[in-house]
Amino acid sequence: MRIGLTVNGERKETEVWEGESLLFALRERLGLPGSKNACEQGECGSCSVLLDGTLVCACLVLAAQADGHEVVTVEGLAQDGQLHPVQEAFAETGAVQCGFCTPGLIVATADLLERNPAPNDDEIREALSGNLCRCTGYAKIFDAVRLAAER
Amino acid sequence: MSTTARKLELGRVGEVVKRADAIPKVTGKFAYSSDLIAAGMLWGHTVRSPHAHARIVEIDISEALAMAGVHAVLTHADVPGAKTYGLEFADQPVLAIDRVRYFGEPVALVAAEHPEQARRAAERVRVEYEPLEPVVDMERATEQPPIHDGNPTAGHGFRDDSRPNVLRTMVIRHGDPDAAGEVSVEGVYEVGIQDQAFLGPESGLAVPDGEGGVDVYVATQWLHVDRDQVAPCLGLEKEQVRIHLAGVGGAFGGREDLSMQIHGALLALHTERPVKIVYTREESFVGHVHRHPAKIWMEHRANRDGRLVNVRAKILLDGGAYASSSAAVCSNAAAFACGPYKVANALIESTCVYSNNPPCGAMRGFGAVQGCFAHEAQMDNLAAALEIDPVELRLLNALEPGDTLPTGQRVTGSLPVAEVIRRAAALPVPEAEELPRDPIRLPGGAGNTTRGKGVQRGAGFAVGFKNICYSEGFDDACSARVHLWVGADEQLAAEVHCAVAEVGQGVTNVILQVARTELETENVVLAAGSTDGVDSAGSASASRLTWMAAGAVRLACQEALEEFRATGGEVDLERTYHHSRTFPLDPENGQVTGDRVHVAYICAAMRVVAEVDVDLGLSRVVWIGAAQDIGKAINPQAVYGQIEGGTAQGLGLALMEEIQTRDGLITNASFTDYLIPTTLDMPPVDAELIEDPEPDAPYGAKGVGEPPTVVSTAAVVSALRAASGRELSRVPVRPDDLAGL
Numbered sequence: 001m002r003i004g005l006t007v008n009g010e011r012k013e014t015e016v017w018e019g020e021s022l023l024f025a026l027r028e029r030l031g032l033p034g035s036k037n038a039c040e041q042g043e044c045g046s047c048s049v050l051l052d053g054t055l056v057c058a059c060l061v062l063a064a065q066a067d068g069h070e071v072v073t074v075e076g077l078a079q080d081g082q083l084h085p086v087q088e089a090f091a092e093t094g095a096v097q098c099g100f101c102t103p104g105l106i107v108a109t110a111d112l113l114e115r116n117p118a119p120n121d122d123e124i125r126e127a128l129s130g131n132l133c134r135c136t137g138y139a140k141i142f143d144a145v146r147l148a149a150e151r
Numbered sequence: 152m153s154t155t156a157r158k159l160e161l162g163r164v165g166e167v168v169k170r171a172d173a174i175p176k177v178t179g180k181f182a183y184s185s186d187l188i189a190a191g192m193l194w195g196h197t198v199r200s201p202h203a204h205a206r207i208v209e210i211d212i213s214e215a216l217a218m219a220g221v222h223a224v225l226t227h228a229d230v231p232g233a234k235t236y237g238l239e240f241a242d243q244p245v246l247a248i249d250r251v252r253y254f255g256e257p258v259a260l261v262a263a264e265h266p267e268q269a270r271r272a273a274e275r276v277r278v279e280y281e282p283l284e285p286v287v288d289m290e291r292a293t294e295q296p297p298i299h300d301g302n303p304t305a306g307h308g309f310r311d312d313s314r315p316n317v318l319r320t321m322v323i324r325h326g327d328p329d330a331a332g333e334v335s336v337e338g339v340y341e342v343g344i345q346d347q348a349f350l351g352p353e354s355g356l357a358v359p360d361g362e363g364g365v366d367v368y369v370a371t372q373w374l375h376v377d378r379d380q381v382a383p384c385l386g387l388e389k390e391q392v393r394i395h396l397a398g399v400g401g402a403f404g405g406r407e408d409l410s411m412q413i414h415g416a417l418l419a420l421h422t423e424r425p426v427k428i429v430y431t432r433e434e435s436f437v438g439h440v441h442r443h444p445a446k447i448w449m450e451h452r453a454n455r456d457g458r459l460v461n462v463r464a465k466i467l468l469d470g471g472a473y474a475s476s477s478a479a480v481c482s483n484a485a486a487f488a489c490g491p492y493k494v495a496n497a498l499i500e501s502t503c504v505y506s507n508n509p510p511c512g513a514m515r516g517f518g519a520v521q522g523c524f525a526h527e528a529q530m531d532n533l534a535a536a537l538e539i540d541p542v543e544l545r546l547l548n549a550l551e552p553g554d555t556l557p558t559g560q561r562v563t564g565s566l567p568v569a570e571v572i573r574r575a576a577a578l579p580v581p582e583a584e585e586l587p588r589d590p591i592r593l594p595g596g597a598g599n600t601t602r603g604k605g606v607q608r609g610a611g612f613a614v615g616f617k618n619i620c621y622s623e624g625f626d627d628a629c630s631a632r633v634h635l636w637v638g639a640d641e642q643l644a645a646e647v648h649c650a651v652a653e654v655g656q657g658v659t660n661v662i663l664q665v666a667r668t669e670l671e672t673e674n675v676v677l678a679a680g681s682t683d684g685v686d687s688a689g690s691a692s693a694s695r696l697t698w699m700a701a702g703a704v705r706l707a708c709q710e711a712l713e714e715f716r717a718t719g720g721e722v723d724l725e726r727t728y729h730h731s732r733t734f735p736l737d738p739e740n741g742q743v744t745g746d747r748v749h750v751a752y753i754c755a756a757m758r759v760v761a762e763v764d765v766d767l768g769l770s771r772v773v774w775i776g777a778a779q780d781i782g783k784a785i786n787p788q789a790v791y792g793q794i795e796g797g798t799a800q801g802l803g804l805a806l807m808e809e810i811q812t813r814d815g816l817i818t819n820a821s822f823t824d825y826l827i828p829t830t831l832d833m834p835p836v837d838a839e840l841i842e843d844p845e846p847d848a849p850y851g852a853k854g855v856g857e858p859p860t861v862v863s864t865a866a867v868v869s870a871l872r873a874a875s876g877r878e879l880s881r882v883p884v885r886p887d888d889l890a891g892l
Contacts, residue, residue, distance in 0.1 A: 019267060033186035034179020038350040038400070039432040043822035046350060074179035083177065091173035094788040097796065098655025099176030100350040100400030106177060122591050125830040132822065134350050134401050135655050137795035138833045140788075 008076025203815025232386030255437025323741030332452030351400015440512030475512030483518030611869025694854025768886030801863025
């Protein structure tokens with residue numbers, strides 16, 4: 001089937017098989033592999049994207065369900081060549097090691113700060129508890145969230 | 152022209168430097184092994200055994216082959232070269248031949264146009280199995296029928312042991328193994344199977360070169376050793392197989408062994424099309440080796456003043472179906488079983504068996520983790536028996552340079568055990584938080600399971616050590632190639648090619664910082680990691696790569712600069728760096744046969760505060776303080792990151808991480824059922840870096856990746872014991888254990 005959706009502000013159309021997830025369509029059909037395929041069952045948050053402004057796991061949304069909707073991925077956060085403050089903070093604080101969780105965490109953090117511009121430590125922990133990271137032990141990720149919030 | 156370039160502002164050894172790959176990673180542009188695409192690409196899928204142990208009667212591929220979109224279905228009969236491979240022992244079939252030995256073992260391969268077509272075709276490959284009794288109890292494995300014909304690890308200089316299913320037996324006899332002390336404590340400790348659980352699933356892209364050879368782009372830990380295993384199985388010369396590093400989504404030992412490399416190459420050569428294979432998370436749990444489960448008996452004999460007299464240990468490790476690096480893990484488990492203490496007399500037996508359980512091999516800490524959990528529990532118990540403060544007991548026995556280890560090796564480099572103990576013990580512990588409080592800060596968390604009644608607090612302590620680099624006579628050298636020229640701006644410019652695996656640990660920055668420091672220029676770029684154009688860098692393992700890559704890059708840069716200054720012209724040279732030579736252990740008594748079995752040592756100590764609801768069996772780690780021996784920090788930010796991340800993996804083993812099996816079948820192969828620490832599980836980690844430069848290492852820098860994982864499991868459980876008053880002799884600790892059920 002053919003679907004049409006807005007991704008990072010651009011209108012896109014693509015052919016998909018009915019069983020494909022939004023994650024697969026983004027990664028394999030629309031040339032946007034930034035959202036990651038770590039568990040593909042909604043446990044790790046690596047594929048977090050915004051669907052009509054709501055944070056979702058793209059692996060749990062069928063591509064067909066996104067037909068006619070608006071998606072923002074990690075590739076869409078930088079504006080006019082300027083990194084999003086959350087991206088800058090992650091790079092600066094050492095919150096990135098292997099980086100496989102990073103796109104999902106950055107989208108989730110941007111979403112958190114949109115809703116709560118000055119989260120306390122408990123709020124940061126709770127908001128990001130659906131995003132697994134295996135490398136960092138999260139300490140530098142918390143530093144990055146706090147730095148991005150300050151800015 | 153200037154040969155010293157404009158003043159170097161940033162990026163030398165010792166400075167905090169932003170990761171070279173940080174921007175591509177935060178923008179989603181970094182190409183991981185699962186992100187690759189090629190024109191005309193097919194998708195590969197692996198048919199896997201549903202049995203832990205079975206005879207293969209027949210494989211019928213006809214139905215699968217006839218399905219829409221399917222281009223190839225391959226079995227062992229299609230493997231043109233060697234039918235088996237392995238890191239140290241070639242005991243693992245590329246595709247199962249007449250028998251499967253573990254759940255998930257690859258049996259056949261499918262290539263199709265869409266991944267779903269490949270998956271569905273894989274379900275139609277008809278494999279007739281005759282199930283066999285699986286060997287699943289490591290304590291009975293040596294009495295059961297052998298799962299391999301002949302012993303794959305025989306003839307490698309190991310101790311003779313004719314019992315079936317013995318992968319390696321070690322004995323270390325040191326001093327007088329019967330020496331008696333005034334006090335003795337003994338215990339039995341168990342460790343479950345831990346998974347590396349890296350987030351980026353096994354994946355890669357194989358591209359035929361049109362001339363019979365193949366390029367494989369893959370997430371791995373050692374490019375050249377992959378090539379050396381792949382080429383013989385394809386029946387190709389090494390030069391016809393080029394392995395290129397694709398973006399690696401974490402490794403932690405789990406990418407030392409091959410996953411899709413041979414399979415992808417087979418499908419690509421067979422179909423003459425690029426083939427991509429991406430494991431699902433469920434597959435990933437059977438797609439790589441795990442940390443060895445262990446059962447350890449230990450007895451510590453000491454005098455009343457607290458000095459250790461004799462340590463006796465029996466260590467049993469389950470290696471699973473194939474050898475992987477189990478022989479070296481078995482050796483490490485024995486070598487570090489006594490911990491970083493002065494032990495004049497010891498008798499240590501370490502045995503690793505084959506079984507039909509999931510194959511085990513390398514994982515961060517490599518045999519030292521299991522032993523540390525045991526010896527630190529023993530030290531706490533000994534302190535209690537002697538009524539000595541546990542930190543004081545450790546200080547009293549702390550190993551120092553000049554001491555002789557149970558292997559007979561004398562410690563010659565830096566090893567500040569007492570210093571890490573003192574510094575960790577001196578870290579200020581946060582004050583106990585009053586009740587009531589937000590449930591997110593109570594054991595059980597936001598589930599609001601407890602209101603705080605029954606919550607008890609305790610503090611624990613642990614120290615541990617392990618080796619850096621490979622051991623027992625293996626020369627894991629590292630090569631680097633440096634190309635120097637005068638750039639467009641009349642400045643010195645350099646390209647460095649070192650076939651290291653950047654797995655997230657930050658070795659890319661180490662190389663850049665070393666090259667900038669030595670060449671005094673910022674104009675340094677790295678060539679893409681590949682087996683093409685440079686010799687081996689060795690593995691991203693054993694906390695070795697900072698030391699070895701820094702050694703190779705420094706050597707190549709220094710010689711290239713010298714030549715450049717002499718000739719004034721372009722220079723392109725390659726140099727190979729070797730660490731101090733190591734020697735095997737005598738198979739009869741485990742004593743070193745030269746001056747060293749290990750290259751050098753690293754240690755760390757941790758202090759942990761935990762709370763336990765003793766009625767409900769819930770726990771919460773409140774705070775972790777760490778002091779780690781690092782030699783010298785090349786990039787302090789990256790070092791802290793390694794300590795925090797390594798600590799988290801050890802905490803995971805202490806509290807939640809275990810692969811569950813039933814008759815050899817994995818029953819929790821998902822992140823729903825195999826739990827790793829989240830933001831709500833990890834406490835703050837206050838880390839202190841102890842810089843005591845290692846005389847043999849470039850810039851004095853030791854590796855840093857493993858010590859936090861070695862120590863944190865033991866330290867967390869020590870705190871849980873203090874809080875709960877329970878024995879807690881098995882990890883992961885279960886709520887039932889904490890509640891005494």
